[in-house]
Amino acid sequence: MGEMTAHVGRWVLPVNGPPIEDGAVLHDGDRIAAVGPAPEILRGFAGKVRDHGSGAILPGLVNCHTHLEFSALAGKIPPQEHWQEWLQKTLDASAGVTPQVRERGIQQGIAALRNSGAALVGDISNTGESLPHLAASPLAYQLFFECLGFNLVELGPLEETFPFFSASRADANPCISAAAHAPYSVSPALFKAVKRWNRPRKRPQCVHLAESGAEGEFLAQGDGFFKELLQQRGRWVPEFRPPGLSPAAYLHSLSFLGENTLAVHGVWLDNVDCALLSRTRTWVVLCPRANVYTAAGAAPVPELMRAGVPLALGTDSLAGNHDLNLFGEMLWLYQNYPQYPEGLWLRLGTLRGARALQRENDFGSLEPGKKAALGFIPLSGEKDFWEELYTRGAAGEWQWLN
Numbered sequence: 233m234g235e236m237t238a239h240v241g242r243w244v245l246p247v248n249g250p251p252i253e254d255g256a257v258l259h260d261g262d263r264i265a266a267v268g269p270a271p272e273i274l275r276g277f278a279g280k281v282r283d284h285g286s287g288a289i290l291p292g293l294v295n296c297h298t299h300l301e302f303s304a305l306a307g308k309i310p311p312q313e314h315w316q317e318w319l320q321k322t323l324d325a326s327a328g329v330t331p332q333v334r335e336r337g338i339q340q341g342i343a344a345l346r347n348s349g350a351a352l353v354g355d356i357s358n359t360g361e362s363l364p365h366l367a368a369s370p371l372a373y374q375l376f377f378e379c380l381g382f383n384l385v386e387l388g389p390l391e392e393t394f395p396f397f398s399a400s401r402a403d404a405n406p407c408i409s410a411a412a413h414a415p416y417s418v419s420p421a422l423f424k425a426v427k428r429w430n431r432p433r434k435r436p437q438c439v440h441l442a443e444s445g446a447e448g449e450f451l452a453q454g455d456g457f458f459k460e461l462l463q464q465r466g467r468w469v470p471e472f473r474p475p476g477l478s479p480a481a482y483l484h485s486l487s488f489l490g491e492n493t494l495a496v497h498g499v500w501l502d503n504v505d506c507a508l509l510s511r512t513r514t515w516v517v518l519c520p521r522a523n524v525y526t527a528a529g530a531a532p533v534p535e536l537m538r539a540g541v542p543l544a545l546g547t548d549s550l551a552g553n554h555d556l557n558l559f560g561e562m563l564w565l566y567q568n569y570p571q572y573p574e575g576l577w578l579r580l581g582t583l584r585g586a587r588a589l590q591r592e593n594d595f596g597s598l599e600p601g602k603k604a605a606l607g608f609i610p611l612s613g614e615k616d617f618w619e620e621l622y623t624r625g626a627a628g629e630w631q632w633l634n
């Protein structure tokens with residue numbers, strides 16, 4: 233245990249409870265020891281006191297969805313008008329990225345996440361290249377190794393098809409999960425193999441769900457953009473019969489939904505899908521700015537909220553977003569959905585995300601026993617509190633408190 237430090241601020245946002253005016257957080261450099269009103273916390277305290285003044289002390293953010301491997305494409309794909317064009321451009325551009333450039337991108341992406349306040353990230357990887365960089369960084373992570381294979385109609389254990397799992401000793405690292413890319417790129421057998429790998433190890437799993445309208449069309453009719461894409465990439469299966477189900481119902485038919493599953497995007501969901509996701513306690517990870525950037529659309533937030541679907545936040549990648557700053561997503565949601573409690577978006581970007589990634593014991597709120605992963609955002613107090621917090625956070629004013 234290190235020396236105790238008390239951080240004092242005009243506001244403390246524990247997230248698991250209401251904001252504390254003139255609050256303090258006590259930690260020993262590793263774990264939080266106490267949180268509460270400053271006079272109470274500082275009574276009889278003999279350690280170091282750092283008063284940060286006008287602003288808010290809050291827990292490090294939890295970004296549930298990034299693709300650090302695409303960071304090298306930052307600024308290369310402008311915002312699009314058609315999602316299909318965004319995907320095609322991203323696939324084309326990423327094919328031209330060398331491993332060295334990709335690696336530098338991963339490092340820059342990790343630095344950007346850190347600088348904007350991320351304490352924990354759920355990162356999707358197709359190559360495993362982000363793993364050593366994440367493991368060496370102060371950022372906590374859950375690495376989702378993403379499996380693709382629409383044509384893998386039969387397969388044995390995941391390790392046989394994807395050597396990453398043995399090579400990285402994924403079995404022994406609880407921060408590694410198997411992930412399925414999407415309903416249009418993963419065969420039913422592969423969905424089952426991914427689930428069979430995660431389940432006994434109690435690891436969270438993730439999948440892109442209902443990101444584009446073309447996905448629903450493909451599962452309903454078996455044709456359209458994704459059939460052409462699969463043919464183009466040599467993955468088409470002529471025997472494929474469309475299930476005639478919505479993307480959410482299709483995953484449910486494969487027993488892939490549930491409290492261990494993060495369904496990312498959830499743009500093209502109807503009320504029946506929302507009820508199903510709520511009933512199965514499936515997490516929906518909203519990536520609102522990315523969905524605008526890539527022209528995917530906008531997730532039906534009011535319907536999701538009404539149905540009681542568990543929600544978390546992600547930025548998605550630098551091929552399809554302006555930056556990896558999760559405050560940007562919070563600000564966007566704050567501006568677009570003024571009908572909800574203003575602090576809700578911070579909760580989604582912290583405590584809910586930590587719960588989705590099954591790391592609630594360490595992250596997501598300022599509570600005794602959790603990791604001392606906290607930061608400070610200066611506030612003038614002249615504007616609406618939450619608007620100023622989200623705006624300054626999105627502008628990169630986060631400062632880590634050690």
Ligand SMILES: [Zn+2]
Nearest residue numbers: 299440496548
């Ligand atoms: Zn994604």
